[in-house]
Each structure stands twice: as C-alpha cells, then as structure tokens.
Amino acid sequence: MTHLDSELDQIKQQVIEMMSLVKSQLAKGKEAVLTFDKDLVHEINANENRVNAMELNIDRDVENVLALYSPVAVDLRFVMASFKISSDLERIGDNAVGIAKYINNVDVQLAQKNLDKIRFTEMYENALAMLDDVFEAFEKEDTKLARKVFIKDKVLNEINSNAANIAIELIKEKPEKIHNYLYLLSIIRKLERVGDLTKNIAEELIFYIEAKVLKHRKKK
Amino acid sequence: MTVKEPMSALVKNPQGAPRKNTIIEARNVDVFYGKFQALKDINITMEENSVTAFIGPSGCGKSTFLRCFNRMNDYIDEFSIKGEVLIDNKKVYWKNVAVEELRKEVGMVFQKPNPFPKSIFDNVAYGLKIQGINDKTFVEERVVKSLKDVALWDEVKDEMKKSALALSGGQQQRLCIARTLAVKPKIILMDEPTSALDPISTAKIEELMFELKKEYTIVIVTHNMQQAGRISDKTAFFYMGDLVEYGDTKQIFTNPKKERTQNYITGRFG
Ligand SMILES: Nc1ncnc2c1ncn2[C@@H]1O[C@H](COP(=O)(O)OP(=O)(O)O)[C@@H](O)[C@H]1O
Ligand SMILES: [Mg+2]
Numbered sequence: 001m002t003h004l005d006s007e008l009d010q011i012k013q014q015v016i017e018m019m020s021l022v023k024s025q026l027a028k029g030k031e032a033v034l035t036f037d038k039d040l041v042h043e044i045n046a047n048e049n050r051v052n053a054m055e056l057n058i059d060r061d062v063e064n065v066l067a068l069y070s071p072v073a074v075d076l077r078f079v080m081a082s083f084k085i086s087s088d089l090e091r092i093g094d095n096a097v098g099i100a101k102y103i104n105n106v107d108v109q110l111a112q113k114n115l116d117k118i119r120f121t122e123m124y125e126n127a128l129a130m131l132d133d134v135f136e137a138f139e140k141e142d143t144k145l146a147r148k149v150f151i152k153d154k155v156l157n158e159i160n161s162n163a164a165n166i167a168i169e170l171i172k173e174k175p176e177k178i179h180n181y182l183y184l185l186s187i188i189r190k191l192e193r194v195g196d197l198t199k200n201i202a203e204e205l206i207f208y209i210e211a212k213v214l215k216h217r218k219k220k
Numbered sequence: 221m222t223v224k225e226p227m228s229a230l231v232k233n234p235q236g237a238p239r240k241n242t243i244i245e246a247r248n249v250d251v252f253y254g255k256f257q258a259l260k261d262i263n264i265t266m267e268e269n270s271v272t273a274f275i276g277p278s279g280c281g282k283s284t285f286l287r288c289f290n291r292m293n294d295y296i297d298e299f300s301i302k303g304e305v306l307i308d309n310k311k312v313y314w315k316n317v318a319v320e321e322l323r324k325e326v327g328m329v330f331q332k333p334n335p336f337p338k339s340i341f342d343n344v345a346y347g348l349k350i351q352g353i354n355d356k357t358f359v360e361e362r363v364v365k366s367l368k369d370v371a372l373w374d375e376v377k378d379e380m381k382k383s384a385l386a387l388s389g390g391q392q393q394r395l396c397i398a399r400t401l402a403v404k405p406k407i408i409l410m411d412e413p414t415s416a417l418d419p420i421s422t423a424k425i426e427e428l429m430f431e432l433k434k435e436y437t438i439v440i441v442t443h444n445m446q447q448a449g450r451i452s453d454k455t456a457f458f459y460m461g462d463l464v465e466y467g468d469t470k471q472i473f474t475n476p477k478k479e480r481t482q483n484y485i486t487g488r489f490g
Contacts, residue, residue, distance in 0.1 A: 002487060070446050072473045073482050 004069045011061050011082050012138075015089075019135045022089045024130065025051065025096035026194065030124045032189065034101050036109035041116040044100040051093035058086040062081075074208075080206035085138070089196045095197075102183040109185060118166045118184060121171045123159040124202050127153050127191050130198040134205060146202040156195035163188040183219070222321065228314035240267040242309075243407065243437050244289060249303035251284055253296065255365045260461045262303070266454070268406075271438045272449035272476050273469065276458035277489065283440045286409050286459070288312070289439065303378060324351070327400035333392035335384035335399075340376050343395055344382045347403035366398040370428055390421020394447040397428065401436075408432065410440040414447065426451050445485055449473045457481045 006074055025044055031041040062083045065071060115121060130149040137146035167185040171178050228459035239370075244266040252317045259281045266272050274282040282292065290341050291312060293299045307326060324347075342349075344363040353359060356472040363380075367373040376387070384395055393413060400408055410429075414422040429438055429451050442448050448455055449469060456466040465472065465481045476482045483489050 004487065072445065072449070073476055073487050075486050076474065 004065070004071065004075065006011040007061070008068065008071075008075060008078060011065070011079070012057060014054065014058050014061065014069075015082050015085055016135070016139060018051065018058065018086060018089050021047065021051055021054065022093045022096070023095050023128065023131045023135065026099075029099040029127060030121075030128070031102045033110065033113075033120070034112075035153050036103065036106075038103065038220065040099040041103050043096055047122045048093060048097050051090060055086045056084060077208040078134070081204040085201050088200045090192050091112060092197050093208045095194050098190050099187050106180050106183050108180070114170055114181075114184070117139055117170070118163050118185045118188060120184070120188070123156055123188065123191050126155050127194045129200070130156075130195060134198055134201045137202065137205050141209050143206050146205045146209075149198055149202045153195045153199050156192055160188055160192040240269065242266065243268040244439070245304075245305065245306040245309075245464075246288070247304040247306070248250065249285075249301065249305060251293070251302075252298075252300045254298040254328070257485050263462050264456060264463060264466055266439065267439065268437050269435070270440070271440065271451055271454045272454045272456060273452035274441045274458060275443075275445065275448050275458050276440065276459070277465075278443075279460075280458040281461045282458055283411050286411055286439060286441055289409055290323050291317075291327055294319065312316060315362065324403050325405050326407045326409060327403065327405035327413070328409045329393070329397055329400055329413045329417055333389060333396050333416070335392050335395055337383065337385055339381045340395065341388070342379040344398050344402050345398060362402050363398075365436050366402040367395075369401055370394040370398045371424060372398060378405065390417050390424060393421065393425060394428070397425070397432075401432075401468070405436065407437045407439065410438065412441050412443060415443060419467065422447070438446065438465055445473075448466050457484060460482070471488070 025047055025190045028044050031037065032044070062079050065079055069075075102176045110120075131161050133145050133148045133152070137143065163185055167181045170184075223343065241461060242265045245321065246262050246264045249259055249262040250257060262285060275288065276282055287293045288301065288305050289307060289312065293301070294457055301313060307322070312322060313318070324474075336346065338346075341363055344366050345359050348359050366375065367376065372391060376382075376393060376395075377421075387395060397408070397413075414425050415427065423438060429440070433453075440448075440452065452469045454466065455469045455472040457464045457472065457476075459476075465476060465478045467477070471477075472481060473485060476485065
C-alpha cells in the first residue's frame, strides 16, 4: 500500500463510519415517531454534534490529501466523491434531527392507522433501504447496488406527492388536531429530501466508480 | 449549391473557431537501436501552437521519439527508423532534407542547461552567427527580443558581456531557451527542461511555456506529472516503446481510458 493509498483508505473508513452513524440517527427518528419516545429525541440531538464533527474531519483530510498528494484520475474522483458524500450525509443527519424535533412538538402519539394512511412506515423503510444500498455500494465499490436507489426513490416521491391530500383528509376529520397532521406532513417532506440526498450520494459513487456524470444527463 | 465560399470559410470549423493545423505527425514509426526496438508503430499528430507532454517511465522511448523530430538521433551509430515523421507536411527523414535547416525550424532544449563558455550576448547570438547573419542591429534586436521573451532581459541587460556560466542554473536554462528562440524555430523540443532546476526557476519556465505557445509549438518530456498537468494541452503516455494513450491532458489526468495510464499517473506502477 502506498502512502497515498493509506490516506485514501482512512478517508474511506471515516465515510463508512459517518454513514453508519447517520443511518442510525435516521432509524432512531423512525422509532421516535412510532413509539413517541422523547428520550430518543434527546439521543438524536446529542449525536448531531458527532455527525458534524465527522464531516469536518473528512473535509480536513480531503483538503490535506489534495494539498499534499495532488491525486489524479480515480484517486481524485474518490476524494471529490468523499467530500460531497460527507456533505450529503451531514444534511441527511440534519433531516433526522428535524424529524425528531417534530416529535417534541406533537402532543399525542400519532395513530398507527393515520400513519399507515399516509404510508409513513413504507416511506421510511424505503428511505432506510436506500441508505443501506449506497453504503454497501460504497464499501464494495459496486455501481449496481448504487443504481438500486433510483427506483426506490420513485416510491418516496409518489408517497410524498400524495401526502398533502391525505393530510387534508385527516385534518377535515379532526380539525382540532391540525398541527399534528401538519407535523406529520413535514416529516414526509423531510423523508423526501433524504431520498434526494441519498440519490446524490449514489450519483457521486457512480461518478467515482465509473467516471460518468449522471447528474448532468437530461431529465426526460 | 453554386454559391462560392470565401477562402476563409474553408479554414474555419462550423463553430467559427479557426481550425488548428497539424504541424507534427508520425506515421507507423518504428525505431531501433541495433536489434533493440525502442519505439513500436507510433502514430500521432500534434497541432500548431500547442504544448504536448510526453510522459512515461524511464527508458520507454520519450527522448528517442522527441529526437526524431529534429534528427538528433542521426549521431547514434546503431539508430534506424521506419515509417514517416512529418514536420509541416514535409518528411523529416527524406534523404534530401538539409538537417541544419530542419534544426532551425525545430529547436531543442536539454535537461542540463548547456550554455557555451561565452558571453551572454554571444550565446544568444550564436545561432544567427553560424547562419552567417552579420547585420549588427538585426542581431542585437533579436538577442534583446529573445531575452525579453524568456523574461531574462531585466536580469542581465547590464551585464551582457559577462560569461553565461556565471548565471544561476535557472537563468542558464532560460538563456538556452532564448538561444533557441533567436533563430525563430516553429517548434521547440524540451527534454526534461526543469528537472535540474529549483521550484522558482521551474515555475518561471512553466510560465514562459504558456507565453511561448502563442508563437511556437512545444513538445516537452517531463517526469513531473503535475507539471504535465499544468502546462500541456495534450499528453502522450509511453510505455516500453508503445504509445499507450494520447489525449487531452484534462482527460488523461481525470479519466484515463487505459488502466496502464491510470496506474502510472496515480503512482501505482508495476
Ligand atoms: N544510444 C542508444 N543506444 C542504444 N540504446 C539506446 C540509446 N538511447 C536509448 N536507448 C534505449 O532505448 C530505450 C528508450 O530510451 P529513451 O528514449 O532515452 O527513453 P526515455 O527518454 O523515455 O527515458 C531505452 O531502453 C534505452 O536504453
Ligand atoms: Mg529521456
């Protein structure tokens, strides 16, 4: 292993560590919503600092590698991808915190049947599965796995676009609970953002692994 | 269509940018030193006013190929070449080529600065003198212009009679480039021109190349990957006598097509 290889490997390990922390943050957000457990909310808030610190560490290491090793070709692509992925992960972490904070604002536990109506669990599970896909894709440098997220993201988008109407129905049934349903809708919106950020990660990965910039491909 | 196109339209591409002319071309070039084949079926074209970098591990044939453009290999007994090398569409190895004329068009700068043990002025004027040019004002003007072009004039203008050997290594190398420029070549070949220089002198020569390509075509052999990245438009990667990959420098250093190129530029050769 060259000196540069060991630096790159260190960045990779840090990104993997950040990925698992962010995934656990998001998974705790789901538990917090389902169980109305405010201790989990505290935990997520407390871990937010760690997520931010990890991003800063990765940024610093990327800066050093660029300055000291002038990486090119696949090494450069890896470093650039890691830099962007850590920023996407940080924002996914922000969304996990945002979801948790809504729980603090909701006054009673959201009824399971309403959560099901808006397809909360299905959406959340898809978002978590997308994260799993990109994480594994990153570890194994496997673009096939990375590409899986594009289909899953369509499910997220569909649930998100129906969510407003369902929230309106719920509000009509129980107008006094309007704020709860608005928070629920906000959580759905945040999950949709998580899906987009995960898709970004998949694109960065594919760029690094295959050097094709999907992002600039024309939307159909 | 009977509308006649003006001549100028013929040399422009559809976007309107002037099309660059090929100035150096190699077709199926094989080079041998005795039985040893140093270059294998090399095909390449280089454009006017561009900088092309030759990279690759030691012994891959970079210098050998560079020296084919001005027949510097002629002095080597066992040297033989097959295929065509063309400069400005003229065959370099055609038997009637006047080699001295060729070398006026295709100048060369070496790794170690090699000024003559003469004054600064005489060094730069040397090429003109051996061409028999004796017009004093003309020679003086050329010398000053060449020294200005290599950004050495301000440093030496008050001591033109001083021995060139008293200059620093970086100044000597710029002097050698000025000596090459003085005879107004079209092409400047540089074989690792900065490998014996400190970083500041290296940076000055790199800046210089950027200026020079407005008027000249430059081909440079370098072992410094970052240098190739900074200064060249095109990069050619050689390995054991083969031209493995040739393309835009940006592409070679971000997304090389061949695994061997990738391994070499990322320092994972083997
Ligand atoms: N004068 C020579 N006689 C015999 N072999 C030579 C001579 N010059 C170079 N070679 C051989 O040709 C190959 C290419 O050399 P060269 O062009 O100097 O490589 P590079 O410039 O890429 O380091 C090497 O294997 C070298 O040993
Ligand atoms: Mg050489």
